[in-house]
Amino acid sequence: MKLYGHTFSSYSWKGLIPFYACDIPFEFRMIDQDNPANAAFVQQAHPAGKFPVLRDDGTVIVEATAIIEYLAATQAKGAGLIPAEPRDAVTVRMLDRVFDNYVMGTAQLSVNAHITDADNPDPAMIEAASTGLLRAYRWIENWLGENIFPAHVSLATCAAAPSLFYADWVERIPEDCPRLAALRAELLALPSVSRCVEDARPYRSYFPLGAPDRD
The missing domain is CATH 3.40.30.10 (Glutaredoxin)
Structure with missing residues (x-):
């Protein structure tokens, strides 16, 4: 393949x-x-x-x-990427859409604004990204308070890890979302994710907002 x-x-x-x-x-x-x-x-x-x-x-x-x-x-x-139990499979597919659409997709609004005009990014797009990410973060934080995140490595892991890695560069996960911050750290420690982080390191200068000196 x-x-x-x-x-x-x-x-x-x-x-x-x-x-x-x-x-x-x-x-x-x-x-x-x-x-x-x-x-x-x-x-x-x-x-x-x-x-x-x-x-x-x-x-x-x-x-x-x-x-x-x-x-x-x-x-x-x-085989374990999608759980065999139908309800568990629904959960990982739901989380996949949440992380793609409302975390990564929302962070991309700010990235696109900086790509379009690095010196004067559209403030409306920046605000939409910030507001949308904070809303998504708190939804996931509440969800984590009532549910157990699917076992690694599933479709949910594959969606959450890159989404949270880059979204946190756009809008830091706030202190009132400790479960989400812990999940991000847990995901970044997985060998499969850590390998992606390291392989991407030479390209950090490409990040339109400027990559932070962390991770």
Whole structure:
């Protein structure tokens, strides 16, 4: 299997974590100026030219969530990515959407504002990111107070780890969300996630808001 992406990309992390955690053989194909053929393949394979994209012989899977679902369905080592119990499976899929849409997606508002105009980012977009992230953080904090986060490594882990890593760079997890802060630390300590953090380290200067001197 070949996974196309970039080691600094949050959604590439989401696709990489299950391969690392489940020890599934694959080849990572970097999308950068040194590998134009990889970029050309992604542009052809994905409806919006985005990565990650997985190619498994004649099968092409786009979108990180679908890639994880594919690994869970086709790889014996990846069976635990989606719980066998239907209600537990619903929970990890729900959390996947929460972290993608309301954590990573909301953080991206601020990132996009800085990409568009680094010197004068749109204050409305910055405020929307801050407000939206704090709301999402507190929802997850409350959820963690009443539920147990699914066992690692599941689809929920794969979504939460990169989302919380980068979102915390945009808007720090506040002190009134200790469970969420603890979850972030727990996720970053997982070997599969730590590997992504280290592989991305050379590219931190790319972060539009300026990468903090931590993590």
